[in-house]
Amino acid sequence: MTLLAKALGTALALAATLAACGAAATLALGSNGLAAGNTSVTSCGPSSLTATRTVDNSGNVTQLSTSALPATCAGATVSVTLVGSGGAALGSASGPVPAGGGVLTFSSFGGTVSAASVASYSFAVVGP
Amino acid sequence: MRKRLLLLLLGATVAVGISVAFAASLGVASGHLWAGSQTLTKGTCTLQGTSSTTDTYVDEQSSTSSFGSATTLSVGPKSNKRTWALIRFNLSSCNIPASGGADSAVLNLTITSAPGSSQSLDVSTITSSWNESTTWNTLPTTGSPFASITTGTAAPATKSVTVTADVDALIKNSSANYGWLISEASQSGAPITTLFGSSENGTTANQPQLVINYEK
Numbered sequence: 446m447t448l449l450a451k452a453l454g455t456a457l458a459l460a461a462t463l464a465a466c467g468a469a470a471t472l473a474l475g476s477n478g479l480a481a482g483n484t485s486v487t488s489c490g491p492s493s494l495t496a497t498r499t500v501d502n503s504g505n506v507t508q509l510s511t512s513a514l515p516a517t518c519a520g521a522t523v524s525v526t527l528v529g530s531g532g533a534a535l536g537s538a539s540g541p542v543p544a545g546g547g548v549l550t551f552s553s554f555g556g557t558v559s560a561a562s563v564a565s566y567s568f569a570v571v572g573p
Numbered sequence: 574m575r576k577r578l579l580l581l582l583l584g585a586t587v588a589v590g591i592s593v594a595f596a597a598s599l600g601v602a603s604g605h606l607w608a609g610s611q612t613l614t615k616g617t618c619t620l621q622g623t624s625s626t627t628d629t630y631v632d633e634q635s636s637t638s639s640f641g642s643a644t645t646l647s648v649g650p651k652s653n654k655r656t657w658a659l660i661r662f663n664l665s666s667c668n669i670p671a672s673g674g675a676d677s678a679v680l681n682l683t684i685t686s687a688p689g690s691s692q693s694l695d696v697s698t699i700t701s702s703w704n705e706s707t708t709w710n711t712l713p714t715t716g717s718p719f720a721s722i723t724t725g726t727a728a729p730a731t732k733s734v735t736v737t738a739d740v741d742a743l744i745k746n747s748s749a750n751y752g753w754l755i756s757e758a759s760q761s762g763a764p765i766t767t768l769f770g771s772s773e774n775g776t777t778a779n780q781p782q783l784v785i786n787y788e789k
Contacts, residue, residue, distance in 0.1 A: 489605045496611060497672050497745070502719065502738040504677045521605060528610075561676035561786065563613065570607040 489518040494568040496525060498560060506558045509538065509551045511568070516546040520573035523549050530564040542570075613788040615676070618667035621782040626772035627752070628660040628781060631709040641705025644774045645685055646781075648694055649766035650757040658769060659703055659713075661752025662783045669744050673789030678740035679733050680753065681782040686768035687728040694767065695758050696720040696734050699751035715754050722755065724767045729779065740785055 491514055498509040509525060524539040536554030543549075620626065629641040634654040640647075646658035660680070680696075695718035703713040722732045736753065743750055755769070770779025 489607065491607055491609075494609055494611070495672065498674055499745070500674060500676070500737055500741050502735055504675075504737045518605075559676075560674065560788065561615075563788070564615075565610050565612045567610045568608065570605070572605055 489515065489521050489570060489573065491515060491518065491570060494523075494570075496566045496568075498563075500560045504560050506536070506554060506560050506563070507552065509554070509566075511549045513548050514542050514546045514570070516544075518542045518546055518570060518573070519544045522571050524569045524571070525551060526567040527554060527558050527563045528565045528567055529562050535559075535562055542573075615786070615788050616669075618664070618669070618785045618787060619782060620662045620664070620666070620785070621772075621777070621780050623772045625663045625666060625783075626660065626781055627663070627705060628658065628771050629705045629707060630656050630658040631707060631712060632656050633709050636709035639706045639708050641707075642773055644771055645768040646682075646755070646771045647766055647768055648692075648755050648757060649764065650692070650759055650761040651764045651766075652760040652762060654764070655757070655760065656766065657712075657754055657756040659699065659707065659752060659754055660781050661699070661750055662781075663750070664740075664743060664747065664785070667785060667787070669785075669787050670789050671745050671747070673787055674744055675737050675741040676786045676788055678735070678737045678783065678785045680736045681731050681733050681784065682722070682755070682769045683731045683779045683781075684724060684728045684767055685770045685774070685779050686766070687726045687730065688724055688765040688767050689726065690765060691726055692724045692757060692765055692767060694722040694724060695754075695756050696722060696736075697754045697756065698739050699754050701751060703751070713751065713754075718758070729770075736783075740783070744787065 495512045496509050498506045501507050506527065511523060511525065514523065519542050521542045522539055523542055524537065526537040527535045529535045536556055536558040538551035538554050540549055540551065628646055629639060630643065630646045632638060632640070633656070647656035648658050649656045697715040697718045699713050699715050701713040707713065720734050722734060770776065770781070772780050774780050
């Protein structure tokens with residue numbers, strides 16, 4: 446076997462091993478287990494999201510509106526969680542971004558939420 | 574020369590393999606995802622005194638007179654001599670942005686002269702403009718009463734009214750700042766009058782006060 450053949454064989458074996466790692470990663474992430482690591486994902490475009498809410502006279506949140514989402518997010522699902530000072534989820538809501546994007550308004554949060562208890566809002570935009 | 578060629582070939586092949594591996598990872602994570610959060614800042618703002626308060630009362634019997642500089646605000650039910658009080662606050666010194674809101678807001682009014690028998694007073698949101706020159710004949714429009722004050726018969730006595738929804742709306746739209754009307758819907762033959770301290774009252778503790786717990 447020539448030196449060239451040996452080198453080529455070694456390289457192909459190494460490449461195959463690396464490719465297999467990739468395939469294995471694919472399988473691991475697709476299984477019902479847990480995978481961890483760094484990966485890159487893309488978003489439909491929001492650089493940031495904020496929310497404003499209204500309250501009733503008892504101080505309970507009656508409505509929450511997000512800032513405007515871009516049209517590229519049309520069809521995506523926006524989830525908002527009202528988070529307490531201890532990190533507990535006090536309420537949440539989700540809904541689809543309408544065609545053309547824009548503001549989403551929620552009026553139900555899975556229960557009564559006192560505005561005074563809300564320390565932050567968490568947002569997730571998934572899809573489209 | 575031949576060895577260098579072999580090394581190049583080896584390097585290129587390894588690079589292809591690595592690319593395949595990373596491409597596979599990226600493929601698994603495809604789709605759009607964005608996550609973020611907004612932390613709220615909480616604070617308290619207390620408004621009191623002539624610099625932030627506009628108040629007056631109107632008198633049915635003196636229907637063209639104004640009482641913007643009076644040191645008390647009169648509320649009485651006597652027929653044809655009714656008196657009603659109007660109060661509003663300027664929130665600008667609180668520096669709450671329109672994107673913020675009220676977690677709670679309480680209007681504190683101090684009775685400086687109590688009626689001989691306890692009265693139930695109505696609190697309504699004023700829905701049109703007025704000023705300290707407003708008279709009975711130029712009363713602004715109001716909504717339906719949303720709260721009441723039971724006066725009792727002792728003075729001084731501070732009465733608190735929850736006005737969270739109105740203040741929250743005011744934060745979001747400062748141009749609709751009309752305040753509240755204190756009145757007594759029922760009319761009576763008896764001269765039962767309640768006096769509250771106004772923003773011009775010389776005793777600070779008697780002046781109307783608005784306490785806002787807000788977020789921004």
